[in-house]
Amino acid sequence: DAKTTQPNSMESNEEEPVHLPCNHSTISGTDYIHWYRQLPSQGPEYVIHGLTSNVNNRMASLAIAEDRKSSTLILHRATLRDAAVYYCILRGGGSNYKLTFGKGTLLTVNP
C-alpha cells in the first residue's frame, strides 16, 4: 500500500477553519484518497474521498494537489465535536478488501 504522511497533531480554535495536510508522494494513478476520523471511544467514520478533483460534502472539503502527491482536508468551521484522530488513507479503486491506517493527526479543538 502506498504510504501517507501526516502531522502527529494539530490544534484549532472553535469555529475557525482547519486545514489538515497529507502527503502521499508514491500515490498510484488508481489510488483514491480517503479520509476517516475516529472520535474518542468510537469506531472510525468516513469523512470524504476523492480521486483527482476537489470534493465537498456536508462534513468537509477535500483539496487535492494537481500532481496528486498531497491533499488537504478542510473543516470549514471546527466544533468541539470535530476533535478526533484524522486518517488520510490511499485505497485502490475496485475491489480492495482493506483499509490500511497510519498514525493519523490528532486534532484538538479549543473552545
Added chain:
Amino acid sequence: DTAVSQTPKYLVTQMGNDKSIKCEQNLGHDTMYWYKQDSKKFLKIMFSYNNKELIINETVPNRFSPKSPDKAHLNLHINSLELGDSAVYFCASSQETGGHGNTIYFGEGSWLTVV
C-alpha cells in the same frame, strides 16, 4: 438502526478462556472485516471476508478464528486468550464488488480486557 453492530461492547475475561465477539451489518454489503486497535491506538486489519470467503488474513495467530455464516455476519472467536489480546476490536463492512474507492463502515468496537 445501527449499520454495523457488534456484541458485546465490553468483555473482561481471564487468561486461557475462549470468547467470541459477534458482528452484524444491515447494509447489504458483500465484504466484512475485523480490525484490532491496541493500547498504542494503532488500527490494524486482521481479517477480511468477501461473500463469506476469507480474502485477507494478516498474520493473525491461529487462536483467532473468524466465522462468516452469511454475508451479513462475521463473528470472531478467540481461543486461549492471552494478556496481549487486550484491545479494542472493530468490525466493519463495505461493498467491494463493482465499487470505486468504497466507503468502509465501522462498528462501535468491542473492548476486550484479559486479566
